Amino acid sequence: MAKPTVSLPQGTRDFGPDIVRKRQYIFTTIRTAFELYGFQPLETPAMENLETLMGKYGEEGDKLIFKILNNGLDKKEQLAREEFEKILQGRNTKAITERALKYDLTIPFARYVAMNQGQLSFPFKRYQIQPVWRADKPQKGRYREFYQCDADVVGSTSLLNEVELATLYAEVFNQLGVPVDIKINNRKILAALAEVCGGPDKMTAITVAIDKLDKIGLAKVEAELSEKGLDQQQVSIIRQYLEITGTNREKLARVKELLGKTETGEAGIRELETVLDYFDPSMQAPPLLIDFTLARGLNYYTGIIFEVKARNVQMGSVGGGGRYDDLTGLFGVPGIPGVGISFGVDRIYDVMDELQLFPADVQMGSQVLFFNLGEQESKTAFTLLQQLRAGNTRAELYHENSKFDKQFKYAEKKNIPYIVIIGTKELAEKTCVVKDLRNGKQISLPLEELLNFSFL
């Protein structure tokens, strides 16, 4: 057999039957929860106009957008050569590329809302489960094609939405049995911190630095801040901010002392209090934890922000989201605020696989296999097969009259729990043998009773 030298683009994967089953289990759990909370489905194209995406994810984000080469460049060779100079200088030009693969689901959703605002009734709650693409260098938990599952509410400033989304996170991870911490913070508190420590223009530098706290430690964070031009007193305030520990209540009390005097700080704290107040404490796991170092990169967030981290496993966040005041403003429709969360299915899969959290029955395809033991025998089996299928039992008939050995092994490999044997003897007696492969027990049944048998 000659070995074909085919391959897959970097960072993309095929999913075989068993993997698809496990992924579908995650998708179904999330989709069901979305529906349960009153969100409506939406799908948008794989590609968007490049200008819809550019500039929305920060400078780094722009570099990670997959751009699509225009068709027909060979017909305008001269123009293409000239315009390509711009690409070499790091600029984009419509003459070379005017479309790109979508980078996340939030911006295309904002584009959709801006285009359809007249038709939508607000608040509009939508969920979206689709792949997105990023030209990142692949590594653990990072792929170039991966699925996001987003739920967003637009057209409402009510904090009840944040509460619902936090609860949605808790519900889904609870159902999947994945141990996580749901971290929560508020961009307003970070803004207040920046106000007190060098002004709003320092906010990005500050958030970038404190975001690294658990990775590089307090000393290096302080060094980085000094380097960015903060004086001793400002660095000291940030140290006090980062050293806040304790329960959510204790943290809020401490941060109130530190930043409660500023208007934005006060508002941010009050919002956090409200959300924590509503969040059902009887839902024990997973907890909603204040994390003042949480910053989140996407620069359109303005209020409460979320991030979900899996416990006991080294993996980036498995979910993230937050409030944005004016996303559609980028598309010429101001005044529509929103808040949303996202689930990273591929990472959730990796975590569940590593911690072996998939239920065993996720793998079950067919429930029953009819053995094929001859022409007359298989005709009888086929009739019964169709009747079982009509009753919603997943069933199949072995494709040819082979030795028992082969038919058994087929069932075993496909993880089919039951087999039905109809041979010459059974045919004559109008019975069949039902065997449970999991425990090796078998019983003989009259044919007509097979339809009432529960193949579980």
Next chain:
RNA sequence: GUGGUUGUAGCUCAGUUGGUUAGAGCAUCAGAUUGUGGUUCUGAGGGUCGCCGGUUCGAACCCGGUCAUCCACCCCA
């Protein structure tokens, strides 16, 4: 984008200082076994040693390049 790791059968991996015909386990297929699988035994198939080039009488092994992989940084789901 920067740095590192690994690449040998379908899978997991051996392979001596460079030396005849590149091995093992698992998996697959066939037989022992024509109505009872999982255990066991016997046998078989399966390789351009990632790819291209170089050094050498001779390369899986040394060198260069390239591609892919995994990992870290940056950033993120």
